[in-house]
Amino acid sequence: MTIAQHKVVTIHYKVTEVASGEVIDSSEGGAPMTYLHGAQNIIPGLEQALEGKQPGDEFEVTVAPENAYGEYSDERIQQVPVEAFQGVEKVEPGMAFTAQTEHGPINLIVTEVDETTVTVDANHPLAGKSLKFEVKVESVREASEEEVAHGHVHGEGGHQH
Numbered sequence: 001m002t003i004a005q006h007k008v009v010t011i012h013y014k015v016t017e018v019a020s021g022e023v024i025d026s027s028e029g030g031a032p033m034t035y036l037h038g039a040q041n042i043i044p045g046l047e048q049a050l051e052g053k054q055p056g057d058e059f060e061v062t063v064a065p066e067n068a069y070g071e072y073s074d075e076r077i078q079q080v081p082v083e084a085f086q087g088v089e090k091v092e093p094g095m096a097f098t099a100q101t102e103h104g105p106i107n108l109i110v111t112e113v114d115e116t117t118v119t120v121d122a123n124h125p126l127a128g129k130s131l132k133f134e135v136k137v138e139s140v141r142e143a144s145e146e147e148v149a150h151g152h153v154h155g156e157g158g159h160q161h
């Protein structure tokens with residue numbers, strides 16, 4: 001079966017940051033990843049590269065930031081009054097927070113702290129980075145109607161509900 005819209009795909013993968021050569025994530029020695037194709041479960045550049053592939057196919061693809069986790073944006077760096085962190089004992093650079101916004105929760109990293117303001121960065125940690133994926137397609141199956149309706153995979157490797 002060929003990978004196309006609304007197929008459930010299981011892959012083994014390794015992700016390397018191109019600039020540093022650092023391995024960011026790998027399913028080697030662990031469970032493979034299962035996702036619903038065409039439902040934006042994975043980054044666009046990887047999903048495009050998987051289109052038309054079949055079980056047993058192995059390939060490498062380098063994905064530019066705009067098709068991965070986005071460009072790094074200075075607009076996502078904000079200064080917040082220290083009072084916004086009431087209840088946190090000590091705010092320090094490197095701390096991660098989840099903030100509730102009108103667009104849903106976003107993850108923030110504290111980059112600087114002074115007496116009155118805390119600087120937070122809402123860029124994805126992999127924003128601005130080109131990523132190399134090494135992929136092996138393990139299996140492909142039809143999605144159920146329920147999976148298509150939910151936009152994600154059920155059962156093994158997916159949502160348990």
Ligand code: ZN
Pocket residue numbers: 147150152153154159161
């Ligand atoms: Zn579901």
